[in-house]
Amino acid sequence: MFTSIVLCTFASLLPLGHASLPLVINTWPFKNATAAAWRVLQSGGSVLDAVERGCARCEVEQCDGSVGYGGSPDESGETTLDALIMNGDTMEVGAVAGLRRIKNAIGVARAVMERTDHTLLVGQSASVFAENMGFVAEDLTTNKSLNIFSQWLQSNCQPNYRKNVFPDPSASCGPYEPRATLKRTKRAQHASRLSHDTIGMLAVDRDGHMAAGTSTNGMTHKVPGRVGDSPIVGAGAYADSSAGGAAATGDGDIMMRFLPSYLAVELMRAGADPSAACKMAISRIKRHYSEFFGAIICANTTGHYGAACNKTPGFTRFHYMVSNSKSDAPLLKSVDCV
Ligand SMILES: *[C@@H]1O[C@H](CO)[C@@H](O)[C@H](O)[C@H]1NC(C)=O
Ligand SMILES: *[C@@H]1O[C@H](CO)[C@@H](O)[C@H](O)[C@H]1NC(C)=O
Ligand SMILES: *[C@@H]1O[C@H](CO)[C@@H](O)[C@H](O)[C@H]1NC(C)=O
DSSP: OOOHHHHHHHHHTTOOOOOOEEEEEETTTTTTHHHHHHHHHTTTTTTTHHHHHHHHHHHHHHHHHHHSSSSOOOOTTTOOOOEEEEETTTTTTEEEEEEEEEEEEEHHHHHHHSSSSSSSEEEHHHHHHHTTEEEBBBBOHHHHHHHHHHHHHHHOOOSSSOOEEOTTTTOOOOOEESSSOOOOOOOOHSSGGGOOOOOOEEOOOOOEEEEEEEEEOOTTOOTTOOOSSSSSSTTTTEETTEEEEEEEEOHHHGGGGOHHHHHHHHHHTTTTOOHHHHHHHHHHHHOTTTTTEEEEEOOTTTTTTTEEOOOOOOBEEEEEEEEEOOOOSOEEEEEEEE
């Protein structure tokens, strides 16, 4: 008894602050998504419901043009979607990648988790599954995505994500053939923040049950078939109700090589503070790709949270949203990149 009183006193003096349950936290200033998830928790819904509803809100709002339909057309002009949802109690995961013609990607991801024994479905087959489950097939193309695509064609298919190919990827469109002389395009230039702002969301309820989710339409002008980090468990997001949760955003092609969400959760399991865990996950990537664009959010089961990002000339501060019982409305938070 004495010990716990002392601990409580200390806890209130320490600048750890901001711990309060339940908690919703998501990448970027996607405020309506946070509010939607928060409302679900307030009305007694589960953390999975909260994450699904929050991410779905972004799919409908086409958050930043990088979530949902009508954004990020690939090299053939099509918008395809990636999403993931994870139950931190049971470690069940459902995900879809390269999903075509279905707007509600996070909903399909949840159906994969709850209506199949599988974890990840891809491409046209994922769409067939979705239609079988009652999701409506519709065109994901909009005038906006058509415009982005036609402008890209007019600029000789620049920028693109090809390298070491003929014709010179900085001069014209394909078909491409491998070339012996290695030649790099200036990837960092177009792998910039506007082309991929995934929503990644974590929800924790009063009892520490945790869920994580992501939804995105990937990178603009991606090579068709490209799958990013978002639907890859441990990369785009991870949740374990006995340790914590994390979700990443940014240059997924690079970030997925390091499973940053899994790493951050394991660091929290080993005792790291959420902010420190986030920073360490970012610096692991930075060691190999000093200029990569990316950020990560972390939360533990007592509602402590943090975020981190990699500092580059065009990206020095990362914004994210938080809702917990300390405030009625979602709070805009930010962190200086390191
Ligand atoms: C957020 O929701 C409000 C209220 O429904 C709406 O007016 C606003 O346009 C939404 N924001 C975005 C970015 O869609
Ligand atoms: C898209 O463009 C077509 C033709 O340019 C136009 O008729 C249509 O109204 C536009 N749709 C929207 C939603 O703006
Ligand atoms: C969550 O992180 C805070 C801040 O480091 C720490 O005080 C708390 O004990 C952590 N909670 C758990 C369950 O590890």
